[in-house]
Amino acid sequence: xxxxxxxxxxxxxxxxxxxxxxxxxxxxxxxxxxxxxxxxxxxxxxxxxxxxxxxxxxxxxxxxxxxxxxxxxxxxxxxxxxxxxxxxxxxxxxxxxxxxxxxxxxxxxxxxxxxxxxxxxxxxxxxxxxxxxxxxxxxxxxxxxxxxxxxxxxxxxxxxxxxxxxxxxxxxxxxxxxxxxxxxxxxxxxxxxxxxxxxxxxxxxxxxxxxxxxxxxxxxxxxxxxxxxxxxxxxxxxxxxxxxxxxxxxxxxxxxxxxxxxxxxxxxxxxxxxxxxxxxxxxxxxxxxxxxxxxxxxxxxxxxxxxxxxxxxxxxxxxxxxxxxxxxxxxxxxxxxxxxxxxxxxxxxxxxxxxxxxxxxxxxxxxxxxxxxxxxxxxxxxxxxxxxxxxxxxxxxxxxxxxxxxxxxxxxxxxxxxxxxxxxxxxxxxxxxxxxxxxxxxxxxxxxxxxxxxxxxxxxxxxxxxxxxxxxxxxxxxxxxxxxxxxxxxxx
Numbered sequence: 001x002x003x004x005x006x007x008x009x010x011x012x013x014x015x016x017x018x019x020x021x022x023x024x025x026x027x028x029x030x031x032x033x034x035x036x037x038x039x040x041x042x043x044x045x046x047x048x049x050x051x052x053x054x055x056x057x058x059x060x061x062x063x064x065x066x067x068x069x070x071x072x073x074x075x076x077x078x079x080x081x082x083x084x085x086x087x088x089x090x091x092x093x094x095x096x097x098x099x100x101x102x103x104x105x106x107x108x109x110x111x112x113x114x115x116x117x118x119x120x121x122x123x124x125x126x127x128x129x130x131x132x133x134x135x136x137x138x139x140x141x142x143x144x145x146x147x148x149x150x151x152x153x154x155x156x157x158x159x160x161x162x163x164x165x166x167x168x169x170x171x172x173x174x175x176x177x178x179x180x181x182x183x184x185x186x187x188x189x190x191x192x193x194x195x196x197x198x199x200x201x202x203x204x205x206x207x208x209x210x211x212x213x214x215x216x217x218x219x220x221x222x223x224x225x226x227x228x229x230x231x232x233x234x235x236x237x238x239x240x241x242x243x244x245x246x247x248x249x250x251x252x253x254x255x256x257x258x259x260x261x262x263x264x265x266x267x268x269x270x271x272x273x274x275x276x277x278x279x280x281x282x283x284x285x286x287x288x289x290x291x292x293x294x295x296x297x298x299x300x301x302x303x304x305x306x307x308x309x310x311x312x313x314x315x316x317x318x319x320x321x322x323x324x325x326x327x328x329x330x331x332x333x334x335x336x337x338x339x340x341x342x343x344x345x346x347x348x349x350x351x352x353x354x355x356x357x358x359x360x361x362x363x364x365x366x367x368x369x370x371x372x373x374x375x376x377x378x379x380x381x382x383x384x385x386x387x388x389x390x391x392x393x394x395x396x397x398x399x400x401x402x403x404x405x406x407x408x409x410x411x412x413x414x415x416x417x418x419x420x421x422x423x424x425x426x427x428x429x430x431x432x433x434x435x436x437x438x439x440x441x442x443x444x445x446x447x448x449x450x451x452x453x454x455x456x457x458x459x460x461x462x463x464x465x466x467x468x469x470x471x472x473x474x475x476x477x478x479x480x481x482x483x484x485x486x487x488x489x490x491x492x
Contacts, residue, residue, distance in 0.1 A: 022211070023079075027092065029084065029085055029086075029089035029092065029093060030079070030080075030084045030085050030089075030122070030158075030161075031085055031089055031090060031093035031111050032092075032093050032096055032097070033079070033160070033161055034157055034158070034159075034160040034161065035160045036100065036101075038156060038157050038159070038160060039097055039101075039105060039106050039157075040101075040105050041153065041156050041157070042107065042110055042153035042157075043107070045152065045153065045408070046408075046410045047410075048410055048411035049152045049408055049409070049410050049411075050149035050150075050152055050409050050410070050411070050412075051145060051146055051149065051152055051407075051408060051409035052145065052146060052152045052153070052155040052156060052405060052407075052408050053143065053144070053145040053155065053405070053406055053407040053408070053441050054143070054144045054145070054155050054156065054159065054403050054404060054405045054406060055140045055141075055142065055143050055144075055403070055404060055406050055438070055442050056140070056141045056142040056143075056144075056162070056163075056165075056401065056402070056403045057137075057138060057139065057140055057141060057401070057402055057404070057437070057438070058137045058138070058141065058169075058399040058400060058401050059137065059138060059399070059400035059401075059402060059434060059435065060137050060138065060399070060400050060434065061137060061173075061398055061399040061400065062398075063170070063173060063174055063177060063362075063398055063399065064137075064173050064174075064176070064177050065136060065137055066134045066135060066136050066137060066173070067134070067135050067137060067141065067169050067173055067399060068132070068133075068134050068169060068172040068173040068176050068222065068490055069128070069129045069130070069131055069132070069133050069134075069135060069141055069169060070131050070132065070168045070169055070172040070219055070222065070486065070490075071131070071165045071167070071168030071169060071172075071215060071219065072126075072128050072131065072142065072162075072165050072471065073131060073239070073240065073471070073477070073479070073480070073481055074168075074215065074235075074239050074240075075161065075162060075164070075165055076126065076471065076472045076477055077239060077477060078239075079161055080122055080124070080158070080161075080472060080475070081472070081475060081476065081477050082121065082475055083119060083120035083121055083475070084120060084121070084122060084475070085111055085114055085115055085120045085122075086115060086120055087112070087115055089111075090108050090111045090112055090115060093106065093108070093111065094106055094108045110151070110153060113150055113151070114151065114154075117148070117150075118148070118474070118475070119475075121474055121475025121476075122154065122158070122474070122475055123146055123147045123148035123151045123154065123474055123475075124144065124145070124146060124147065124151075124154055124155070124158065124472065124473070124474070125144070125145050125146075125147050125470060125472065125473045125474075126142060126143070126144050126162075126470070126471055126472040126473070127142065127143045127466070127468040127469060127470050127471065128141065128142040128143075128468055128469065128471050129141050129142070129444060129467065129468055130467075130469065130481070130489065131481050131486045131489075132222065132481075132485070132486035132487065132488070132489030132490040133467075133489060134176070134490075135444070135451050136450055136451060137399065138453075139444060139451050139452065139453045140438070140442040140443075140444050140453045140468070141444075142162070142165075142403075142468070143441070143442055143468065144158070144159075144162065144403070145441075147473065147474055149409075152408075152409075155405075156405070159403045162403065163396070163401065163403055166396045166399065166401040167212070167215060167216065167219075167394065168215050168216065168218070168219040169219075169399070169401075170394045170398050170399055171215075171216045171219035171220055171390070171391060171394065172219035172220070172222050172223070172490070173399070174362065174390070174394070175199070175219065175220040175222065175223040175224060175390065176222070176223050176490065176491075177362055178199050178223065178224075178362055178365060178384075179195060179198075179199070179223040179224065179491070181362060181365055181366050181369070182195060182198045182199065182365065182369065182379065182384075183195050185369040185370075185373060185379040186198070186379045186380070188343070188373065188379075189341075189343055189345040189372075189373055189377075189378040189379050189380070190341065190343070190345065190347070190378040190379045190380035191380050194380065195224075196224055196225045196226075197224065197225055197226045197248075197383065198224065198226075198379075198383050198384060199220075199223075199224045199226065199360075199365075199383070199384045199385075199386060199390075200224070200226035200227065200228070200249075200355070200383065200384065200385040200386070201217055201220050201221070201224070201226065201227035201228060201229050201232070201247075201385075201386070201387075201390055201391070202228055202357060202385045202386060202387040202390070203216065203217065203220075203229055203386065203387040203388065203390045203391035203392060204217070204228055204229040204230070204231070205387070206387045206388040206391065206392050207391050207392050208392065210231055212391070212392070213229050213231045213232065213391070214229075214231035214232050214234065214235035215232075215235065216229070216232070216390075216391035216392075217229035217231060217232020217233070217235070217247070217391065218232040218233075218235045218236040218239075218240070218483070220232070220390055220391065221233075221236065221246055221247050221487070222486065222487050222490040222491070223490065223491060225246065225247055225248055226247070226248060226249065226383075226385075227247040227248070227249065228249050229247075229391070232247060233245070233246060233247045236483040237483070240481065240482060240483035240486065241480060241481070241482045241483065242482055242483040242484050244484060246483060246484075246487070250280065250281040250282060250283055250313070251273075251276075251277050251280075251282050251283070252282070252283035252284070252285075252315075253269075253273060253283070253284045253285050254285060255285055255288050255317075257269070258270075258284070258285060258288045259288050263288075263289050266288065266289060266294065266297060267297040267300060267301070270284060270286075270294075270297055270298060270301060271301055271304070274301065274304050274305065274308060274312070277310070278308060278309065278310075279308070279309040279310050280309075280310040280311075281310055281311045281313060282310065282311075282312060282313070283312075283313040283314075283315055283355060284312065284313070284314060284315060285315045285317050285357075286298070286314050286315060286316065286328075287315075287316050287317045287318045287319070291316055291318075291319065291324065291327075291328060292327065292328075292331055294314075295314070295328060295331040295332060295335065296331075296335075298312070298314065298332075298335070298352075299335040299336075302335065302336065305336075305351060305352060306336075306349075306351060308351065310351070311350065311351050311352065311353060312351065312352050312353075313352075313353045313354065313355050313383070314328065314332070314352070314353070314354050314355070315354070315355045315356075315357050315385070316328055316354070316356060316357070316358070317357050317358045318358060321356050321358065321359045321360070321364050321367075321368055322364070322367050322368045322371040323371075324356075325354060325356050325368055325371070325372065325382060326371055326372060326375055326377070328354055329348065329354055329372065329377055329381050329382070330375070330377075332348055332352060332354070333346060333348060333377075336348060336349050336352055337349065341378055341380075343378070344376075345373070345376055345377060345378035345380075346376050346377050346378060346381075347377075347378045347380050347381060348381050353380075353381060353382065353383065354381060354382045354383070355382065355383045355384065355385055356368060356382060356383075356384050356385070357384075357385035357386075360384045360385060360386035360389060360390075361386070361389040361393075365384055368382070368384075369382075400434070402435070402437070404419060404437040404438075405417045406418070406437065406438055406439055406440055406441065406442060406455070407439070407440050407441045407456065414456075416439040416440040416455075416456065416457055417439055418436070418437050418438065418439035419435060419436060419437040420432065420436050420437075421433040421435055421436065438453065438455055439455060439457060440455035440456030440457045440458075440461075441455065441456045442454065442455050442456075443455075443461065443464045443465075443466040443467075443468065444466060444467045444468050445464045445465060445466065445467060446465070446467060451467060
């Protein structure tokens with residue numbers, strides 16, 4: 001591939017992972033990139049409203065008691081920076097909304113004003129937590145406000161776009177929790193320095209889109225370096241300003257490359273893997289026919305495995321994960337031997353390991369590692385590969401993410417806004433909802449090793465030092481984080 005071909009390939013890949021490409025393909029603009037009902041909201045605010053301030057918060061989760069904040073730079077870079085609306089876009093938006101609603105709901109004058117007075121750039125200010133920061137749930141993560149009194153409605157309009165930062169945050173936090181689980185067992189039974197390659201991303205084929213793959217894989221790689229989701233590497237390098245290779249993989253088999261040799265030829269398929277890749281790490285699926293008989297076949301190749309310049313990783317891909325992994329590791333131990341490390345746990349020779357690639361989640365990882373520990377085996381013996389449970393098995397309610405208005409200015413009168421619903425529970429009782437929101441403009445402040453949120457109604461608000469930075473203002477990105485720095489903060 002020559003230099004021009006490399007340049008074109010990179011551009012094609014970036015177009016693929018850049019959400020704006022989809023907008024262009026569909027003929028969309030920012031003026032139609034929202035929930036339909038939001039096109040009607042501008043005229044629903046009080047007359048003479050001139051400022052709307054909203055905040056984003058995670059209202060609680062079973063995954064973790066914190067959020068690993070990640071992805072807002074991408075959202076602003078791909079969708080908000082620079083000129084995002086033109087007169088032609090407004091013309092198309094008007095035609096669309098009129099047909100969509102069936103009568104005149106859309107008022108183009110709001111967007112014409114932005115085109116004429118701001119050159120098509122959005123008069124919006126966004127403050128946000130530094131990416132890679134872990135913030136306890138129920139604290140402010142981001143604040144959005146208009147910078148032009150005539151564009152009060154814009155804060156609400158772009159909520160739909162900005163809300164989708166829930167996805168990279170959720171993936172990043174889930175992977176951080178997986179890292180925490182594995183690290184615990186490595187510290188107890190093995191080698192903590194091996195953590196970076198203990199959970200491999202198998203999720204490329206299982207996500208909903210190329211953009212999801214790119215965003216999700218990069219979020220996972222804040223905690224681990226193993227991935228087969230190539231789009232995530234390009235995303236991190238090109239969007240998040242790094243020249244380093246942040247994700248790695250190894251040659252590996254799939255069932256078709258093994259079963260094509262036939263049941264009687266499985267050992268030849270195994271030997272072919274060793275001969276084809278005489279150096280480095282190679283992974284081989286081993287449950288095509290009979291998982292324990294496959295271990296005997298690897299045993300027949302013991303001399304070749306021992307003398308390879310690298311490591312064989314055996315992959316079970318069916319059965320009960322904990323029982324299967326323990327049986328496989330014990331079988332390998334009986335064939336290849338083991339040592340007892342300084343922590344008192346058994347470890348297979350460095351040239352052979354196991355990777356569990358089926359049914360892998362936070363819960364199953366903990367169960368597998370606890371099972372191995374109880375049987376005297378170190379966590380060093382095993383790694384994990386995960387797909388759907390790593391990148392796709394999430395929704396906004398996993399952390400109950402919400403963006404809510406907290407303050408408005410109506411003709412110079414500051415109104416502190418809050419949502420305090422009283423709801424009927426399953427027992428028919430009237431109770432306050434967990435969906436209660438904070439009121440008043442907000443700051444995130446340091447509270448020892450943690451954070452807390454202070455609002456404009458709090459006595460210490462004026463003197464509080466805000467840990468959120470202004471990252472976007474009037475069409476311009478003001479903070480350009482590097483992926484390596486985000487990763488370093490995420491694992492600190």
